[in-house]
Amino acid sequence: MKNRLSFVICHLSFAICLWPFCLPASRAGEPAAAAAPPVKEEELQRKERALAQSFPWLLSTPAQKAAPKAAKPADADSSLPDVTAGDILMRAAGGLFRVAPKATLKPDSVSENEKAIRDLLKSLDQHFSQINSALAADAGGQAARSGAGKAVEAPGNYPNVPIALVELVKEHRRMCEAPRGVGAPPAGGPRLSENLELEVLTFTKDVEIEQAQGQMVLRGQKITVVRDLKMGLTELLEATGSVELATPERKGKGERLVYRTQYGPDGQVLKDEYTIRGDEANGAKATLWEGDDIIEAMEVFSDRRLDTFRVRGQPVANVKMPEPPGAQPQGANPKAPAAPPKTQASAGGLLPDFGSMTSGKIRIRAEREMSYEGAIGRVRVTPNVVIQKDAPNGSVFMIMNSDEALLTFLPAPAGEPEAQSGVFAGSLKTLECLGRVEIKTETQTVLCDRGVLDMQNNTFLMEMKNPKDEVQIYMLEGQDVGKVLLVPRSLKYFLDTKELQAGGAQHMKRFTGTPPTNRGPAAEKPTAPKPKGTIP
Secondary structure, eight states: OHHHHHHHHHHHHHHHHHGGGGSOOOOTTSOOOOOOOOOOSGGGSOOOOOOOSSOGGGTTOOSSOOOOSSOOOTTOOOOSOOTTSSOEEEEOSSOEEEEOOEEOOOTTOHHHHHHHHHHHHHHHHHHHHHHHHHHHHHTTTSOSSTTTTOOOBOSTTOTTSBHHHHHHHHHHHHHHHSOSSTTOOOOSSOOTTSSEEEEEEEEEEEEEEEETTTTEEEEEEEEEEEEETTTTEEEEEEEEEEEEEEOSSEEEEEEEEEEEEEEOTTSOEEEEEEEEEOBTTTTBOEEEEETTEEEEESEEEEETTTTEEEEESSOEEEEEEOOOTTOOOTTSOTTSOOOOOOOGGGGTTTSOOGGGGGSEEEEEEOSSEEEEETTTTEEEEESSEEEEEEOTTSSEEEEEEESEEEEEEEOOOTTSOOOBSSSOBSEEEEEEEEEEEEEEOSSEEEEEEEEEEETTTTEEEEEOSSTTSEEEEEEEEETTEEEEEEEESEEEEETTTOOEEESSOOEEEEEESOOOOSOSTTOSSOOOOOEEEEOO
């Protein structure tokens, strides 16, 4: 064995020695091979990589492709990534699932359209069923993360298809069957809803969608993107599982996000809205940050086309009220001495400083809903509303309780920049509290049925529903002792002059004990503490 191994080594060494002589050499009379050219400096420079403009399977799309006749509105809210334009980066740690269903819709054939939509939804149901099975197998039968693989399922015959996608498909059918206009003949050319061609992309596990141009990022455990291939537009974006979104203007987080857009036959914007929901099972609310403002609720809905939003499920809003017209913003003159915080004496001692509600930070919370209509500048909060104003040192300055609250905002004059520090635009015009109104400060308590702060007239009106009832104003002078002012029907307070305009003969008494409340669950009318005597 040793001799055989030595023989092999010797032959290997001999072959290595002969290897240089076996190289091809130039023949006699032939010129030698030219030496390789030297490497140039520019050849060592890094070359920029061109990003792909579409997915590989879309490179062979037809040359004639319909396009919307009207672009997206320039002033649209940029709260979510626009996956219809620009360079979009999508990445995920799980898988990518794609399906491109088609359906032929005819404006004059309801039965055929119904069958086409039914077949399309059945194919989508099978597609999402495979995705759910793959996610369940990957997680070992259990969700690996909170919300991972979960989908809001549609009722009926398509349990695996998200409800938003089912509604999108049915809207295409309604648009196809709806007449173009009263008395107008059908226009030539294909309509937006005819020959429906969708592309459904689903990314799973630690998904992130980024748009570099708009500096927008959307994250979630499962994100589905639905595009209309014929129009080249994204119509639906749904994210579930630890959803986070970030833009230069605002940030938000929740358990589920649905972004929906829709365009008409002529490219006009018909729908541009999004919904962020919290985790109802765990009681975790959705959160939206905009500037210095924070909104928390179980559901936040925003219609960007109509400039409205609706917050449901125990909403809480920490907002900074826009400065009144002509007022100098806080911090604009750092050299000016800071104004001392107002005390109760600065408001006359009898009533709280209602004018402080027009600026600074306030906290609004309710049991059910908060809605905002930007076109008319109105906010409605209901029911069991609590509006809290804090002092500069962080302590509670004033609390307003009522069954319902209405806030209206005054737009900026023409030619002046609009005062908007967060979710509300314009300066506070009126603040109206309705139903069992209770206003409390450290030393004062006001009880009435309706309270209206009118900043255009600089007044605060307190009213009672029943003309025989009295507005009650309690003023503490010590521990469980003070005075109460009783005014029939109404009382108007002028913020500038500190004057009072009573609706009847007013009288004042002393009281002992704690001021009453009309916010109890069974309280219909407050019962005043036992008076000690009438003050002359």
